[in-house]
Amino acid sequence: MITRLAKKIGALSEIRDTDPGFSDLAALLTGIKPVLYTDFDGADWPYLKDLCLKLKMEYLLPEALFGRKGFKAAPKYGKKMLLIGxxxxxxxxxAASWGRAExxxxxxxxxxxxxxxVDAYLDWKENYSERTDLIRRTHELTPAAKKYHFGLNNVCNFFSRLTPGDAALYRKVGDINYKKGFPLANMHVISWHPCSYACKKSAAAADKIFSFFKVYLPEHAAMLRAVLARPVLVYGKYEFLSFxxxxxxxxxRFSGVGAPYSLMDSPLRPGALKLSAVARLGAGRPAGKEPFLLNFSAK
Ligand SMILES: [Zn+2]
Incomplete structure (x- = not known):
């Protein structure tokens, strides 16, 4: 899908919504990221070349230098890899780092x-990913607070936290949201996973990226705020209620469950629920399966 920018960026007046996604592009253009990587379909090369030209960005195809042995080179749908910076x-x-190791x-x-x-993500990947989803792990590492920055809401950002058995569920949750007008690929402010929902560096980056969205992609910004700045009750990776x-x-206090949608139906009736009652929802559930509330309504 092509989106018209509310304001031109250099010679650029419209962008596609994926490969690269909005967040990565915003992070690159605001100087948060020096380099973004994306995979892309061969047919999209003219668009990408033109994008780099109009943004005055350099690009590099790592596979041409290092072959397909890097971890991102898994021949997924026959796509290619691209670095822009x-x-x-x-x-x-x-590119050299990518060519060296996973x-x-x-x-x-x-x-x-x-x-x-980066450290928290790698620790999760190495020591927890087989039994604990990253969102639950991040919650465990988060100091208790009344609310967290909505720009750090990554409950529906499945990049880099899928496991081999996930394909069918991921497709299902993606389809549900897509049909209701919420493509998951762009439903985040920061594209990476924060070390905790109180990470100051990620919150500062989220502010910058969101300010960029407000100027250049105001409708996208409004949608993100509407769906991400919510209390979310997380039961599991594909089971959460975004109130x-x-x-x-x-x-x-909630009137219903909204986007982003998960694969579970709400067992809770709209109305008001004491937080102490929310905390008791885990009673009787196995350890590590208790639901927890993430109140992403700061900012
Ligand atoms: Zn951090």
Whole structure:
């Protein structure tokens, strides 16, 4: 899908919504990320070349240098890999890192993700990913607070946290949201996973990216705020309730469940629910399956 920018960026007046996604492009253009990587379909090459030209960005095709052995080179749907950035040397360093090894700290840092978030992600991947979803792990690492920055809501960002058995469920949740007008690929402010929902570096980046959206993609910004700035009750990776409502004092008040949609139906009737009652919802459930509330209504 092509979206017209509310204001031109250099010579650019419209952009596609995927490959690269809105968030990555915004992070690159606001200087948060020195390099973005994306995979792309061969037929989209003219668009991408033109995009780089109009934005005065350099690009590099790592597979041409390092073959397909890097972790991102899994021949997914026959797509190719592309790195885009302001400086050739950043692209070369990222390509060399990509050619050397799988998901590493170096690769994460070269792409501009906060070091704290890179470390937490790698720790999860190595030590927890087989039994605990990243959202639950991130919640465990988050200091308790009344609310968190909506720009860090990654409940429906499934990038980099899918496991081999997930394909069917992921497709299902993607389809449900797509049919209702919410393509999951762009339903996030920051494209990476924060180390905690209180990560200051990620929150600062989210502010910058969201300000960019407000100027250039105002409708997208409004949609994101509407669906991400909500209290979410998370039961599991594909089971969460994104409430149309808010937390007021010690109560969750909501009129229904809205986007992003998960695969579960709400067992809760709209109205007001004491937070202490929300906390008791986990009683009787196995350890690690208790639901938890993430109130993404800050900002
Ligand atoms: Zn962090």
């Amino acid at each position: 302001r400086k050739k040397k950043d692209l070369e360093a990222a 998901t590493t700290r170096e690769w994460g840092l070269l792409l501009g993700y906060p070091p704290c978030c 149309e409502g808010k937390v007021v004092k010690d109560e969750l």
